Amino acid sequence: MTPLLPPLREELRLLPAAANGDGSPAWMIHDPVCNRFYRIGWLDFEMLARWGLGSPTAVVQSIQSETTLAPDSSDLEALTRFLERHSLLRIATQAGVRSLTERAARQQESPFTWLLHHYLFFRLPLARPQDWLGRIAPRLDWLYQPATAVLIALLSLAGLLLAGRQWDSFRTSFVDNLSTGGLIGFALALTCAKALHEFGHALTATRYGVRVAHMGVALVVLWPMLYTDTSESWKLANPRQRLAIASAGMLAELALAGLATLAWSLVPDGPLRSALFFLATTSWVLTLAVNASPFMRFDGYFILADLLDMPNLHERAGNLARSWLRRHIAGLAEPWPERLPPGQHAGLIVFALVTWLYRLGVFIGIAVAVYYMFFKALGILLFLVEIGWFVVRPLMAEMREWRSRHQDIPTSRKRGALIAAFILILAGLIPWPGSLAGAGWLHAEHQHTVHAPLAGRLVRMATAGQVELGQVLFEVESPELVLSARRADGQRESSERELAGLSGLADGEQRRAQLQGQHDKYAAEASAFRDEAARLQLVAPFKGQLLDVDAGLAPGVWVAPRQALAVVIDPTRWIVEAFIPEADVDRIRPGDAARFHPAGQPFGILHGKVVEVDSTRSTSLPHPALDATAGGPIPTLPNQQQGPAAGRTPRESLYRVRILVDESPALQRITVGEVRIAGEARAWLPTAMNRILAVGVRELGF
Template identity: 60%
Template structure:
């Protein structure tokens, strides 16, 4: 680009001189079909997209004055511009340091700008601790040498083959889904975490190689590769910033999606190999590769709400560079116009519903980032030592969340004179209504998870290992009615043997008559006969225990469908449940902060977690004074489909690796509240439920502040 400066027209202000090293590159056409170009600053490796008007002005920059440039453009093109358009472009060039500092005023401006950009170490840390890069290698030479050997990877045949293998792997893994899901839980150990970490490093290395090789294939220079620290968590990165040189958006899209495609291919091949591999270390390694690649690619990299691959893919698909900045500017303008009534011009107008879509995208992005930043705040608090955790959490909440909100509120305050009175009245009314909602006690419902069961019920089980002879049918039974008849051949054989030995001793006693030493022998035989008779009585008594009868009248339910005549059952194995259908109760587990609002006699509504979503009413009859330390039934455990998160109890076998639900305690402080139901479930079966107790009314904001105060007091000790 020529940078010679002609003598300015007399009386016309002199335009600054363009830097000689700037490069002007063709770019893909804009969405409206108009031509576009890219200005590259090779010193900072930044790219600026310009349109037709800016291009024509830059071509005539050597004319030296805004008046001459505007006249030339108007005469030689169909455009119609004035001097203000030229000065606006000059301001843009100066703002981004694209012009030479060849005057004292320009040098002073650069010095002032450099002084404003100077930050203290603390400010630098606040800006960069969330994310900064450490370049490690300049890979362009060896990437170019490697490309011929891997060029087959980019063929259509390879793509179809990988798709077929991935689909086959997913089908095979689906047939072993229970094993696959169980492996996820089994690998949540320290050794498993190490395996996931190794798999993550390997998958991410291939991810970045996908970006780098694809960029090299399209002639884009990969300036450097290295490690980026995201909240002090290391991750690999590849600099493909020069992909904006490409004027075809399809090529930029290929570079942006290459990492995700590589990881998905790795996940598909690892899933197929896991499905075919035998149990062992190799299969575990394949499992780590499959899960980390699938999860991180789909949940993290594909998200367009952070500057990961999904963002650049969406930008290229929509052909909207700087998507976050442009959508954010539109959303701020929309809020100011809608909420405050500002007559503010739109930053840009996209065809069709483009503006509405970008505004919606910005609002979702803000909500997503708020969630992410809050999660990062909690993460750094829990994983750093307490003092550092509190500091980093404060940085997250104040710097990354509070500061942008405060900056926008400051704009509203400076322009409060533009707000119409009607908007102020509506805002005051809305604020008053909001204060009433958060300060007045109106919320009465106390929600809890519960377990619905008959007040009187008994699990029928076998006391001994035995064989079923008679299996009953589900339905109504009377007290004392035979239910299960079981047989134990060992007991019968032992009883028969004991009776035979007792009969033998009886015959010997008869044969002792007439012997001189018969009395002494008689006592010994009599003692043995009594012992064998006692053993026979014991075995016969055990056999009687195997004849299970109904201890009370009720309904027999939950009969094990695998039971049949001749089937062996284990000791204490549940066979069925006998319930008294006349009275039913609910054991609800209420959070500690809500216990003060629950009283005996409070009404409650119970929603069964069944297909019918049956609703029952009842009343609180008992409130525990101490927290629950053990779940009454395994169905409440979140690991088994319930809603209560549990942890192994200290000193229990579960803490050492046992899976017994009885040895797990609720993670949170929960208190049992027993509710007597006025009716009974239609199915007459135990079921999980959601309980809403009509407790004492409370205000939302005071309750929230109280809980925050409790947390602050609890966490304030070092």
């Protein structure tokens, strides 16, 4: 007796889908209970359309006689297994009930596994917005008009151009806001931007008739993220509509970023400008750097999947990459999971490999962030959970697969793996020379900054160029000093006249001592005032060049006390002060060769040798041009302990290394750049192990 086909579940829906890449028709099976969609091809559709015939033979014969397809019983058996695996068949027998019960028991999670899964990811629905979305969607139809898109694009372009003209201010605002208050502002701006992002998805889905089941918060490793359930968009047959829903959030966020950038460029400084800065930066960065990435299941992934018309893109690319590794690394006779055109086949393999590397970096970053979010003991535990679940677990699963099939791996591949491991370990134990990098600034070994010692009016000044020892560079006149000196001279002369008239007085000799003391006092004051005025004659302390003369100086201009007027340098010897990270400074010794690459001068490389290495970290920067807040290469923090006058201190531990340059630079002026030092050669494997062990010992000390 011919077996009958198992019955299908009655609530399943069959929906048309976009055609496959080869032009063949496709459909979607919608499971309303789980709200899942399964894509099927033409042959599957024809078999399901004749499922009511009951007999596999009848179904196959009907398809062969009524269509150009030529299926056999194996095709029908494969479809039956697919339907059974995804619980799309109606359970009508006792054996089916037992099988379903056993499957549910196998899928039952232990309390630890449940806690682990819900710690890593879970959703918290907050609203079912379908009703109010349906009411407001018609009123916002103007947002989807071409004129609106053109207007927003033009305004955003104008904002970018205006922000580009204020780029230094924009960049400085970003660095200055890396504080507790700034981080709170970024968090609030992120919340607003993501709310608009999800609203864009929901509104566009409603516009195309897709039901938005719920909106809420998804916690990814305890980090809250808003989400919108638009999973029913797969029932749309038009791929352009699915693409519009997937990209709506990014487009809404980009529009917000562009308009916020324009507003930031126009409004004056104040709380409103700071709020607009937060909105602009968070929207630009998150949209372009996070949401646009196709390597995680964000908008970029769904956009790419729609453009390629390839559902389950990550899974399919990953299966192809695993097969490629097993075939080309292990030498296994691994069948390809699916047949694709050669270009698409190779592209998906490369995409999967890049995705794995990208996720490795992201997961390690998440693990480090989780570690710092909690107290040390819990942080270490959660760090190990992150690394174990996202990195070690999939790697070990693949290794178990290779181990189970080790008999099928060719001997030559096993021998090659041992040789490669030996070469890798040997390469890790051999000391390899390498250059150490750091930021630095070039200046003359002997240089003197000319300051105005007192406030006064500039009488005359020298021009930039060659100067001689003792040459007057700036002459400053202080009317207050001149007046004080004249007053003291007048009092001295008055006391001299009084002393001369004492000879004929009866008590003259008695008053002489008192008047002589006053005379000496006034004479000393006049001499002190003249000496102080002489200090306003600013002369060159040595023969050299006068540089960096303040452009605002001219005869008759008033200068402030301690105002820097210019710099005198000796151009015969030049020094580079480099700032090297703490992890590399112990590899540097006096006499090591070094190179200095001035910023903006690709062919102006200077060579030199290390002459001194500081034994303590640098607590301040010697020149403002090195500070990131002024456009320099070193991030800094305010020096809170010594007050605002002390400037800023480097964010990380840096040590100063002095390098004597062999030749004078062509452009003899102070400049910043990058330093490369040929440090001590070391094997990377022991160094890496020592650092890992040091970090482990340090972090376990709680």
